Amino acid sequence: MGHLVSSGPKVLVSADTVSANSVLDGLDPRSRIAAALAFAILIVSLKSLTVLALGFGLSVATLLATRLPVKATLRRMAAMDSFIVFMLVLLPFTVPGEALFFLFGFPFTFEGLLRAVEIGLKANAVILMLMVLVGTLEPVTLGHALHRLKTPETLVHLLMFTVRYISVLHQEYQRLRAAMKVRSFRLRNSLHTYKSIGYLVGMMLVRSVDRSERILAAMKCRGFNGAIPLLGAMRFSARDAVFTVVSALLAVTLVVLEWKIGAAY
Structure with a gap:
């Protein structure tokens, strides 16, 4: 982990x-x-x-x-x-x-x-x-x-994965925004802007689900069984x-x- x-x-x-x-x-x-x-x-x-x-x-x-x-x-x-x-x-x-x-x-x-x-x-x-x-x-x-400290493992997993993959999702967002800018997209108070932002959020969700499935498959290939292997004694x-x-x-x-x-x- x-x-x-x-x-x-x-x-x-x-x-x-x-x-x-x-x-x-x-x-x-x-x-x-x-x-x-x-x-x-x-x-x-x-x-x-x-x-x-x-x-x-x-x-x-x-x-x-x-x-x-x-x-x-x-x-x-x-x-x-x-x-x-x-x-x-x-x-x-x-x-x-x-x-x-x-x-x-x-x-x-x-x-x-x-x-x-x-x-x-x-x-x-x-x-x-x-x-x-x-x-x-x-x-x-x-x-x-x-x-x-006997915190539920599910919450611990959520914490560790959230910390790790916030930066990954941010990089994905930056790539999508760069692609929009290359296509001359500019933020304006217009229906086109609202639709584009909606598409951006939707694409982020789709890519997040796809990436999470790949990560889960990679973890299972490495023998992850839902438990946290402790790296050292406290x-x-x-x-x-x-x-x-x-x-x-x-x-x-x-x-x-x-x-x-x-x-x-």
Whole structure:
């Protein structure tokens, strides 16, 4: 299975500088996945803006400690923000509460602003931690770690094949678009353009099905029986124990702060 994804994208986040970093190297991938999942569940369950800000600060501190490229990582996180920015902008106008001002007759409420800040902190803290702990894993390593964590094999297969063949489908799309440009096709607001784009999507689907059948036949010829051959053993070490203890202490600290702040109100 490893040869199927070896030529695809290596990691979600470029980790060129991680080779000289000793913080993540040596940790069992399962520890990193479990820590990221536990952190996400914890952050989503928090309500206090102060504690959420601390959680986001913890994500930033982890990013700095691992010496990942800060600008590139934050740029990818900003791309995620572009999907939720419209929701965050609309929340102050849709959540009932005390109006701070009116815009075109719509009240901008303080409660809606707090809700937008809460969602923004949660989303950015979780995504940043996932990018640091999980995004730097190679797809093959991530797939094997998920398999050892008893993730259904079908989902693991989908992950590994998706990572590998996204680039293949992109190349196929580029070839079809080049063929259209050679025939003097230009994007316009016309029925001909809409039909051409529809033909392009249809041809992509047809060629994808054809390629998937060839890949399946090639895999069967190589003895693939639906199981993932594990390329190496994964073992928890003393380093993973320290990482787990530190992560647990930080999680307990956030929970205690959340409880104290909630009790104060």
